[in-house]
Amino acid sequence: MPSITIRKQALVALLSLVVATCAYEVRSTTLHSVAAPTPDLLSYRPKNTWSFRVLNGQVPPRKRSGLEWESDGTLPDPFVRLYVDERIIWESEVKYDTTSPQWNITLPRNVKVEPTSQFRIELWDFDTIASADPIGILKRRGWPPTVNPDAITRLMLDTGAVLTVTMFDPRVHEGVGIRSYEVRSDCLLVVDVEKYSPAGRAGIKPDECIVEIDGLRVSSLQDIKAMTMLSLAAKREYELKVADKGEAERSVKLDSGYIWLVM
Numbered sequence: 001m002p003s004i005t006i007r008k009q010a011l012v013a014l015l016s017l018v019v020a021t022c023a024y025e026v027r028s029t030t031l032h033s034v035a036a037p038t039p040d041l042l043s044y045r046p047k048n049t050w051s052f053r054v055l056n057g058q059v060p061p062r063k064r065s066g067l068e069w070e071s072d073g074t075l076p077d078p079f080v081r082l083y084v085d086e087r088i089i090w091e092s093e094v095k096y097d098t099t100s101p102q103w104n105i106t107l108p109r110n111v112k113v114e115p116t117s118q119f120r121i122e123l124w125d126f127d128t129i130a131s132a133d134p135i136g137i138l139k140r141r142g143w144p145p146t147v148n149p150d151a152i153t154r155l156m157l158d159t160g161a162v163l164t165v166t167m168f169d170p171r172v173h174e175g176v177g178i179r180s181y182e183v184r185s186d187c188l189l190v191v192d193v194e195k196y197s198p199a200g201r202a203g204i205k206p207d208e209c210i211v212e213i214d215g216l217r218v219s220s221l222q223d224i225k226a227m228t229m230l231s232l233a234a235k236r237e238y239e240l241k242v243a244d245k246g247e248a249e250r251s252v253k254l255d256s257g258y259i260w261l262v263m
Contacts, residue, residue, distance in 0.1 A: 024182035025223070026191065029199075030231040032174045034258060042172075044257035046196045048143065049112040050167040054080055054092060055152065057123055058162040059099040059135055069125060075099050076125040078135060080163065083120040084113055089263040094126045109263040110170040115142040123161050136161035143167075172258040176234050178204070186219040187211045187243070188230060196262060198234040198254035204242060211249060212241035 059076055062068060069076040078101040080092040089111065095101035113119050119142060123135040136157025138144065147153045147167055155163045177197020182189040187209035193199050204210075211218055213229045214236075221229070233240060234254040243249045 024184055024189070026180055026182055027227055028180050029176040029178045031259065034172045034174055037172050037258065041257050044196070044201070044255070044260075045170065045172075046112060046260055046262065048114050049110050049170050049196075049260060049262060050143075050149065051106060051170050052082075052111045052167050053106040053165060054103045055164040055166065056100065056102045056104065057164065059101070059123070059125075060160050061099065063133070064159050076133075076135065077127075079124055079126055079132075081122045081124060082107075082111070083118070083122070084111070084263075085118050086120075096126075107263060109261040111167075112262045113143045117142060119143060121155065121157075121163060121165075123157060123163060135159065138163075170260055172260060174235070175259055176231060176254060177259045178230070181210075181230075183223050183227065184209075188218055188226060194259055194261060196260040198257060198259070201257065202252045202254050204240075204252060205244075207245065209243045210240055211243050214238040 057078055057080070059069075059078055075097045076099065077094050077096045078098065079094045080090075080103070081088055082090045090107050092103050092105065095103070118139070120137065120139045122137045125133040125135050127133060136159040138155050138157050144153070144155060146155070147165060150166070150168050152164060152166050155165060157163065175197070177194040177199040178190055179192040179194055181191055190199075190204060190206055190208050190210065192206060193204055210230065213221075213226065213233060216229070218226050229238065230240075232238065234256055237253070237256065240252045240254070241249045242252050
């Protein structure tokens with residue numbers, strides 16, 4: 001019996017070692033916000049993309065059925081949901097017991113809405129984690145025509161509820177745009193790429209391996225050196241060599257344009 005226990009312990013230790021050996025460090029390339037974008041680099045800006053801010057709302061005194069919002073006579077607990085093409089891209093925090101909620105919050109990433117995209121913004125009354133009641137909705141193709149850059153706009157929802165919003169020039173960043181990658185002994189394996197970035201525009205895709213940076217093989221570099229060189233690749237115009245599974249290596253040159261983070 002003791003020998004069986006020892007064998008089990010050895011097997012567990014071996015499996016733990018295998019798991020630890022197979023776990024690769026995951027990193028991302030550095031990202032720097034740009035306060036004053038250079039006009040010539042703004043040509044890379046994706047169309048119909050803006051920074052979007054939800055300021056406040058106004059909720060009708062009663063539900064559309066005429067009933068009070070809460071059975072105990074208290075006011076609703078509003079929150080906002082924003083959808084693009086039926087995909088929810090953002091949900092606000094709940095503001096409790098009010099018909100005049102104040103958010104004054106800019107979405108964490110820029111929002112892209114094509115003229116043919118389905119734009120939908122909803123106002124809800126929070127009840128529990130599992131349930132909520134609709135307060136009002138606005139749905140249309142493309143950005144609402146009344147929403148103009150740097151102007152405060154009142155969006156009228158279908159029930160008479162109102163959301164006050166504004167949009168302004170999208171925020172930009174500098175960097176390569178590889179959101180995450182695995183540090184391996186012979187390459188940097190790409191996991192996720194920002195679409196509107198030097199890496200995205202160069203066609204670098206998830207599951208591709210960066211095997212060479214500026215003429216130096218990743219396998220010959222210390223991890224920290226390889227990671228630093230990759231983060232500087234756009235700024236210093238390093239040439240990369242990228243390999244897909246079973247495919248020949250190809251050379252990639254990143255542009256020095258900005259990164260637009262889009263939800």
